[in-house]
Amino acid sequence: MEKFVINGGKKLYGEIDISGAKNAAVAIIPATILAEDICRIENIPDIRDVQVMVRILIDMGATVRYINSNTLEIDTRYIRSFVIPYEMTKYSRSSYYLLGALLGRYNYAKVAMPGGCNFGGVRPIDFHLKGFAKLGAKITNDNGMIDAEAESLNGNVIYFDKVSVGATVNIMLAAVKARGLTIIENAAREPHIIDLANFLNLMGANVTGAGTDVIKIRGVRSLHGCQYSIIPDQIEAGTYMVAAAAAKGNVLIKNVIPKHLESITAKLRECGVTVEENDDSVRIISDTRSGSCKVTAMPHPGFPTDMQPQMTTFLALSEGTSIVTDGVWDNRFRYVDQLSKMGASIQVEGKAAIVTGVEKFHAAPIRADDLRAGAAMLIAGMCAEGRTVIEEIYHIERGYEKVIEKLRGVGVDIDKVDFPDDDGKKAVNNAG
Ligand code: EPZ
Numbered sequence: 001m002e003k004f005v006i007n008g009g010k011k012l013y014g015e016i017d018i019s020g021a022k023n024a025a026v027a028i029i030p031a032t033i034l035a036e037d038i039c040r041i042e043n044i045p046d047i048r049d050v051q052v053m054v055r056i057l058i059d060m061g062a063t064v065r066y067i068n069s070n071t072l073e074i075d076t077r078y079i080r081s082f083v084i085p086y087e088m089t090k091y092s093r094s095s096y097y098l099l100g101a102l103l104g105r106y107n108y109a110k111v112a113m114p115g116g117c118n119f120g121g122v123r124p125i126d127f128h129l130k131g132f133a134k135l136g137a138k139i140t141n142d143n144g145m146i147d148a149e150a151e152s153l154n155g156n157v158i159y160f161d162k163v164s165v166g167a168t169v170n171i172m173l174a175a176v177k178a179r180g181l182t183i184i185e186n187a188a189r190e191p192h193i194i195d196l197a198n199f200l201n202l203m204g205a206n207v208t209g210a211g212t213d214v215i216k217i218r219g220v221r222s223l224h225g226c227q228y229s230i231i232p233d234q235i236e237a238g239t240y241m242v243a244a245a246a247a248k249g250n251v252l253i254k255n256v257i258p259k260h261l262e263s264i265t266a267k268l269r270e271c272g273v274t275v276e277e278n279d280d281s282v283r284i285i286s287d288t289r290s291g292s293c294k295v296t297a298m299p300h301p302g303f304p305t306d307m308q309p310q311m312t313t314f315l316a317l318s319e320g321t322s323i324v325t326d327g328v329w330d331n332r333f334r335y336v337d338q339l340s341k342m343g344a345s346i347q348v349e350g351k352a353a354i355v356t357g358v359e360k361f362h363a364a365p366i367r368a369d370d371l372r373a374g375a376a377m378l379i380a381g382m383c384a385e386g387r388t389v390i391e392e393i394y395h396i397e398r399g400y401e402k403v404i405e406k407l408r409g410v411g412v413d414i415d416k417v418d419f420p421d422d423d424g425k426k427a428v429n430n431a432g
Helices: 022-035 048-060 093-106 126-134 165-175 191-202 234-247 258-270 305-315 336-341 371-383 403-409 421-430
Strands: 002-008 012-017 038-042 063-068 071-075 108-112 138-142 145-149 157-159 181-185 206-208 214-218 227-229 249-254 274-277 281-286 294-297 321-326 345-349 352-356 365-367 386-391 413-418
Touching (some): 022 038, 022 048, 048 063, 126 138, 191 206, 234 258, 234 371, 305 336, 305 371, 336 371, 365 371, 371 386, 403 413
Parallel strands (some): 038 227, 157 181, 294 321
Antiparallel strands (some): 002 386, 002 413, 038 071, 063 071, 108 145, 206 214, 321 352, 345 352
């Protein structure tokens, strides 16, 4: 079993280049289905979630050519399958975007309920399905296979009870070729929603309002191929910002859109970390123990829930008591048990964690429970004295491109080690 081994306690110095945004890529790749043409997408992160999505498209009959590891040419003219079984969807949450994309192109889709990060609770898709129904699709759930079918899709007003990134994306995909006007109210405003809208418009769609809470989509008859470059990953950038703040040092994080990082920058500054903003980079300077703060994860432009575990880890080493609340997911503090093994003092009460900062962590065998929990474990390992072994690292590799190279580039002593199963257990137990 492959694990990360970190010899922690070193300050970070140097530069990190940020990759393209995972959550934009996993929406834009299925959106190419709507083009019925050839699209060239640049700045795609070379990560497992993208590889899974590409595999699904190839199995559906698309031709995908790697121009290089971050540029793909996707030809969706000859797609021949509308049925996506669980074997294909179980590895990635975003496979549910195939419902919107196939429905938008063929008025028909049959897609298994998705896998991907589950934070220990349910991740419903009822908003997506209600939205499709409002556009005129008949939805049935046949033993975990969602079947969506419409004679024709017709624009409508769709209001979400709660802001949902996935439902906003899926309705955008289904509505671009529907008849008439679709209005999404209480839409998600994340940077990747704007990125998807820009991509759809470049293919000939008519989407306005992305980035606000009302998105209007006027259906067009057909779309065409285009060339597009994906925005930098807000969460990858934020993860390295918080890592540098926690482990201390001086790190320049390049190829970012500083505006997307504002909520993270604000919280780090509040804790006493120096964050310098440039046109397309941010520098983190951290040399003394940081202070505490109150963080509430909320939909964009609030503090991102996908940064909540990393920020909690940083605060667990800061001076004073912090309160972290997750206003998006009900159950996203499972990783706290792992931090406790390293000496963190965190009390979870429902959707909030009371974090009493400790001076240091000690190395321990820990586990990546999901993608962002895994990012938090990396930060914890970097800050702990001694040898930390992290298992279930495939979660981390789903979303962070070249994570070892990037961390080594700023001085982290990290290795990926393939432990034979039995010996592996021994190695983890002995770690730290
Ligand atoms: C997206 O998930 C991201 N995934 C998640 O990032 C992220 O945590 C989340 O948005 C919130 O920002 C991708 O973009 C692929 P939601 P999504 O629909 O779309 C409730 C990562 O680490 N809800 O915005 O699945 C839901 O339970 C991943 O990169 C319903 O009740 O999240 C949650 O409380 C993990 N019914 C809230 O809305 C629905 O039909 C927001 O979920 C849909 C959602």
